[in-house]
Amino acid sequence: MRYLITLTRTAQPETPPPAELMSAIMQLGREATESGALVDQSGLLAKTAEVEVVGGKLTVTDGPFAEAKELISYAIYEVRDEAEAIEWANRFMRLHRDMWPGWEGVSQVHPLMTF
Amino acid sequence: MGLPDPIRTIEAVWRIESAKVIATVARMTGDIGLAEESAQDAFLLAVETWPHEGVPENPGGWLTTTAKRKAIDQLRRQGVYEEKLRELAQQPPARPEPELLTLIFTACHPDVAVEGRLALTLRLLGGLTTAEIARAFLVPEPTVGQRIYRAKAALRKVPIELPPAEELPARLASVLEVIYLIFNEGYSATSGDSWTRNDLCFEALRLSRVLAALMPTSSEASGLQALLEIQSSRLNARIGPGGEPVLLADQDRTRWDRLLIRRGLEALTRAESTGVLGPYGLQAAIAAVHARAGVFADTDWARMAALYQLLAHVAPSPIVELNRAVAVGMAEGPEAGLKIVDGLPLEGNPHLSAVRGDLLERSGRVEEARAAFLKAAELTRNVQEKALYEQRARA
Numbered sequence A: 001m002r003y004l005i006t007l008t009r010t011a012q013p014e015t016p017p018p019a020e021l022m023s024a025i026m027q028l029g030r031e032a033t034e035s036g037a038l039v040d041q042s043g044l045l046a047k048t049a050e051v052e053v054v055g056g057k058l059t060v061t062d063g064p065f066a067e068a069k070e071l072i073s074y075a076i077y078e079v080r081d082e083a084e085a086i087e088w089a090n091r092f093m094r095l096h097r098d099m100w101p102g103w104e105g106v107s108q109v110h111p112l113m114t115f
Numbered sequence B: 001m002g003l004p005d006p007i008r009t010i011e012a013v014w015r016i017e018s019a020k021v022i023a024t025v026a027r028m029t030g031d032i033g034l035a036e037e038s039a040q041d042a043f044l045l046a047v048e049t050w051p052h053e054g055v056p057e058n059p060g061g062w063l064t065t066t067a068k069r070k071a072i073d074q075l076r077r078q079g080v081y082e083e084k085l086r087e088l089a090q091q092p093p094a095r096p097e098p099e100l101l102t103l104i105f106t107a108c109h110p111d112v113a114v115e116g117r118l119a120l121t122l123r124l125l126g127g128l129t130t131a132e133i134a135r136a137f138l139v140p141e142p143t144v145g146q147r148i149y150r151a152k153a154a155l156r157k158v159p160i161e162l163p164p165a166e167e168l169p170a171r172l173a174s175v176l177e178v179i180y181l182i183f184n185e186g187y188s189a190t191s192g193d194s195w196t197r198n199d200l201c202f203e204a205l206r207l208s209r210v211l212a213a214l215m216p217t218s219s220e221a222s223g224l225q226a227l228l229e230i231q232s233s234r235l236n237a238r239i240g241p242g243g244e245p246v247l248l249a250d251q252d253r254t255r256w257d258r259l260l261i262r263r264g265l266e267a268l269t270r271a272e273s274t275g276v277l278g279p280y281g282l283q284a285a286i287a288a289v290h291a292r293a294g295v296f297a298d299t300d301w302a303r304m305a306a307l308y309q310l311l312a313h314v315a316p317s318p319i320v321e322l323n324r325a326v327a328v329g330m331a332e333g334p335e336a337g338l339k340i341v342d343g344l345p346l347e348g349n350p351h352l353s354a355v356r357g358d359l360l361e362r363s364g365r366v367e368e369a370r371a372a373f374l375k376a377a378e379l380t381r382n383v384q385e386k387a388l389y390e391q392r393a394r395a
Helices: A019-034 A082-099 B006-029 B032-053 B059-077 B081-090 B099-107 B114-124 B130-137 B141-155 B165-188 B194-214 B219-232 B258-273 B279-292 B301-314 B318-332 B334-341 B350-362 B366-379 B383-394
Strands: A002-011 A038-043 A050-054 A057-061 A070-078 A104-111
Touching: A002 A082, A019 A038, A019 A082, A019 B194, A038 B258, A070 A082, A082 A104, A082 B006, B006 B032, B006 B059, B006 B099, B032 B059, B032 B099, B032 B114, B032 B141, B059 B081, B099 B114, B099 B165, B099 B194, B114 B130, B114 B141, B114 B165, B130 B141, B130 B165, B130 B194, B165 B194, B165 B219, B194 B219, B219 B258, B219 B279, B258 B279, B279 B301, B301 B318, B318 B334, B318 B350, B334 B350, B350 B366, B350 B383, B366 B383
Parallel strands: none
Antiparallel strands: A002 A070, A002 A104, A038 A070, A050 A057
């Protein structure tokens, strides 16, 4: 089963991301890759554009948008079931909790359809 | 909405960590069977305690520490702990080698019968239960139990370490073969629960990724990964709506999995940059020719024929020659393909007759083509293939 795991930040602390968090994330990424589970990933640049349909009207807006909630990255995992995907997301979020005080966010685990 | 079931969480942690736990305890005790039992005991203790006490911060570390303690308890009970300690003390200091890779090489040891290697690899490296392995291989559960039992018995005399340099090529070949056979069991089977079969393909693909990551300088490890990524990209497209097989030429290429193709091509590039392509790398390069063609008509048959020539050189077999005949038949015309086919010692092989039928049909020898397809239909034991060949004979 394939899962899209997104990371969204909801509260940004004043401090920059600590170096130890960055290296722990790299290490976890390596472990997940060597387990054969992590198959694709990327961080997202902050400059988002929107193409929106509301009430029959099509609007194109160029970013960036000043929003508290920001999509930070995505990863694609290939694992045996949802519990395994959740476990990887859990490890990822635990690193943020432990190493970057004040930071808040959410990881969403979406099962992907495969045809 | 709701909290996840703690047992499912524990099972997920187990599947992620079990191979590493077993590998660590096996290196410590020199005993695969004891390592697996201790890891199982640790898992059972987790099932008992984690739902109340919560999942530990480092669940893999918890499982490893607990499994080590269980192993020591067991050795004490058997009264051999002191002896084992002395034994370990007398051994030369262990090379700092990755334990997981050591476990892979041990499970695929040539002293173990091939079916035992497959079962043991799925059990130790994949965390599959005996029942799951039995379902996947369509054999009774006690049969798998026996295979694993005999495999462990054969391994009792085998030191748990990475093979010495002079044995490495042969030992690696055995590891690659085991992963390839697991994949093929899932890929080529026409009976059985298709969901389980896809699971086998996935497990083999996962193992090939693990191996390639552990052996980044091995061209063939990356080659096997590349092959399995690209083959897996067609898993869905090769089965029609009624469960019938769809041949490569007729597959809807928009249903090929682009992510797996990309990963396969990347792995192939790694295989090419770390050495001369071996049998698996060459098969991956052949699979890549198909993967790179947007439509069947765009296939680079000349390149395919050249790659088959190389493959026939490093791994000669009549089946490789048959495939080369198909590629040459497309690149240089049906007569050139027929010339290769007609010399092959594959009497009674339905695919040979089907390839002949196709080449004859394209050279306008309609009656001979019909006869070849009828012969293919008569020879095959696969119902769906039979229907396909009969249909071609009527066309």
